[in-house]
Amino acid sequence: MSDHSNQPNEQAEPEKTGTSTPATGAAMGNLDTHSARYAERTAGMTASEIRALFAVASRPEVVSLAGGMPNLAALPLDSLSEEVARLIAEQGQAALQYGSAHGVPELREQICEIMALEGISGQPDDIMVTVGSQMALDLVTRIFCDPGDVVLAEGPSYVGAMGAFSTYQADVVHVAMDEHGLQPDALRAAIEELHGQGRTIKFLYTIPNFHNPAGVTLAEQRRPEILEICSRHGIMVLEDNPYGLLGFEGQTYSSLRSLDPDNVVYLGSFSKTFASGLRVGWVLAPHAVREKLVLAAESATLCPPTLNQMIVSRYLSTHDWLGQIKSFREQYRERRDAMLSALEQHMPAGCDWTRPDGGFFVWLTAPEGVDTKAMLPRAVTQRVAYASGTGFYRDGLGTRQMRLSFCYPTPERIHEGVRRLANTLNEELDLLRTFGSGGGRELSGPQTPSPDTA
């Protein structure tokens, strides 16, 4: 792991542990002398379906449309290197020392300026810096969720968030989306049904902008309605917005936080607009919630890395960070265009897919009968990888769906990858026509609703 070309090997690292599902853990119980000692929650910690794909993605001959790694090729490494050198030489005693769990004050002020771009007026004191947004997801769930509590989430939803919810033994209940994002009627119906069952709903988890994995954006006119529904039922909203500044036309949307500051906990990140490997994200929360989050963070990591926060802060004050985001946006738009035109050109009839206006992902629905998880090994044989849809649901949906990422590969590789994927799908459809859709595999659950079929 010494240069860029080797980088995917690092992503591939988790492969060895990818087989450690509870099932195999139980089967191999005699090898784990600690197996009887684990906490109850540990049974729910399983390797995500995407994890094994990182290993696949590491083979250079495979075009990976599976991962969510940002494209960092456009970063100004030389000037960044100089600034970091200056930072360590001049402020190393502070940068290499413990800090507070709350985060570096100067960075929290700068974060307020960034959030203002999406209409948020937050106070630096109400921000806590986290080790990536993932840590914020973990801590928000930690302070709010008891085992058996319900978290509402779009169907499909972000794998990492659902992992955090599972860790604290919260149950995810999906709410249907369409091309305009989360459906208010479906939200109302889900709440009524759950409350009818006596369930406790702790919050709605939502990615309103350029959704991962669905690639859709919550329509402006739905936003107040969704907030009103949640507020009326005493349900907090957890707004996850890593892609908000990556709208391909430079467009932004009214953040949910800006519309209802008291009932929304907001998550932001520098992973997609600057550098994912620094692991700097943040949470903006109502004051009392932020206080609890700081206590939880002290117990989790004592404090986020000081150096990383100071690097981000210095980058923001010495570089044209908005210009850099524009440059990222343009690259991702070019890749989105490459993917959409390749899909148009190569995909067999009966396929449908979302047309994202920003972000990293296209969500594709294959024709009736196709099982994207079962098809994946055959796709890899054809040297293309994707993330199969079931990993993004906790209720068995998604068998016909897949997530295609256009963030990391070049436009040429994207085109080639989609061509290979279309070949795989065509062969699959040939088999289905010959042997019927039963072909040894069972469909799990209904195939609707999803962003494409609703």
Added chain:
Amino acid sequence: MSDHSNQPNEQAEPEKTGTSTPATGAAMGNLDTHSARYAERTAGMTASEIRALFAVASRPEVVSLAGGMPNLAALPLDSLSEEVARLIAEQGQAALQYGSAHGVPELREQICEIMALEGISGQPDDIMVTVGSQMALDLVTRIFCDPGDVVLAEGPSYVGAMGAFSTYQADVVHVAMDEHGLQPDALRAAIEELHGQGRTIKFLYTIPNFHNPAGVTLAEQRRPEILEICSRHGIMVLEDNPYGLLGFEGQTYSSLRSLDPDNVVYLGSFSKTFASGLRVGWVLAPHAVREKLVLAAESATLCPPTLNQMIVSRYLSTHDWLGQIKSFREQYRERRDAMLSALEQHMPAGCDWTRPDGGFFVWLTAPEGVDTKAMLPRAVTQRVAYASGTGFYRDGLGTRQMRLSFCYPTPERIHEGVRRLANTLNEELDLLRTFGSGGGRELSGPQTPSPDTA
């Protein structure tokens, strides 16, 4: 927060949240619209007694003997700055990108070499890199502890570890120490009593070398005995060893992990031997446990910061890191000497304290009747701060004790701080002699056992 002299201000940051104990949270419930929504575990998240001290420590006129910040003044910032610049310029695409939750492979190999200094033969695959040791404490507790499980820990014990145990609603039961560390007989008695009550003991948490806060080291001859007791009763051992290479004569001790690899989970850290602000620690665990830890880590932060791991790795391969540790050791020895001689010179009769052979801390026991927590505001008025003893216990012990850190202030400041502390104690003892030990304050619980009084 822009240079070294301002650094303590950052430490002081948490002050504003320091008042957010559950008690005030409940009293101010009408201000927190989310108060009814918190998880049960959140009630146990309280600001540590040490937290408020960071604010005090930030005032330049106060000599803080309270914090545990390492002295980074001896770090070679110029050459480090150059190496980090080279790293970002040459490998920035990898250093700024997501990595695996397992950690950078090259660093895990180097960690094996470091652990070999204390007799450990570990495999890189069985190491997971964490965001400081604190994250390892959090994740080990997460995968092992259900609410109501018992964790055994020395009395006194590390505040941050007890915070992690509380987060997962595990109960800490203290085991007495003396000047040779954890007492095997007390361990046997505690296990028998707890098992008699039908309690489940998940692990023994121990800092065998240069204990925080007690400043004592577990005697070599006790180590196999402690391990045998735990193994016989099916109790795992969690060995926390951040100070192991900071023995003032360069001495090291047999790590518990080296004596019983299958039943010990081992925690290491670069916070005290290199740079705390990078937040790079590690856990070495039996293979099956390490697999669970990686799954838990993915849910907690996705991955530790790649840049920080590569900085540590490059530092280890380009700098005389062993020479640097020797230099740290010599500085801390000089400070320990300053503290011990000042204590000898100034402390009133009836005080006793530990004489550490390494690490950061002296544990002081005041004469009968003194309540160190109640005395703290008066000490601060005299411009000296310490960590009062009750924060290091979960059972009410420690009212007569305090932790004195010699890691951060210069020898001159240490001497002056101890002189001021002695004045405070003398005034306190005068008051006690005049008004009796009841003087408006109640003692909480017996004052033994502790490292000094057992």
